Amino acid sequence: xxxxxxxxxxxxxxxxxxxxxxxxxxxxxxxxxxxxxxxxxxxxxxxxxxxxxxxxxxxxxxxxxxxxxxxxxxxxxxxxxxxxxxxxxxxxxxxxxxxxxxxxxxxxx
Numbered sequence: 001x002x003x004x005x006x007x008x009x010x011x012x013x014x015x016x017x018x019x020x021x022x023x024x025x026x027x028x029x030x031x032x033x034x035x036x037x038x039x040x041x042x043x044x045x046x047x048x049x050x051x052x053x054x055x056x057x058x059x060x061x062x063x064x065x066x067x068x069x070x071x072x073x074x075x076x077x078x079x080x081x082x083x084x085x086x087x088x089x090x091x092x093x094x095x096x097x098x099x100x101x102x103x104x105x106x107x108x109x
Contacts, residue, residue: 037061062090
């Protein structure tokens with residue numbers, strides 16, 4: 001399988017396999033604020049899955065704090081902006097089980 005290089009993103013090489021439809025971002029760093037938000041989401045995920053409803057499909061975290069629930073990603077994102085959170089300081093994720101290995105999931109044989 002051949003891959004092509006794309007222009008660097010902030011000094012990080014992006015590798016693409018057009019045939020497979022996937023990309024990897026070598027050495028890409030996640031900001032500490034976003035990493036805290038991802039860690040909080042992952043820690044809360046088992047309880048979020050149990051409590052998930054039709055009106056609580058998406059959730060936002062900023063750092064360790066859960067900010068909002070909503071039925072759509074755009075609605076939850078808008079709540080974050082209305083609360084004065086800056087873009088890049090929060091995450092909005094669908095409440096669904098995470099895969100442990102995206103490579104295996106994307107390339108199931």
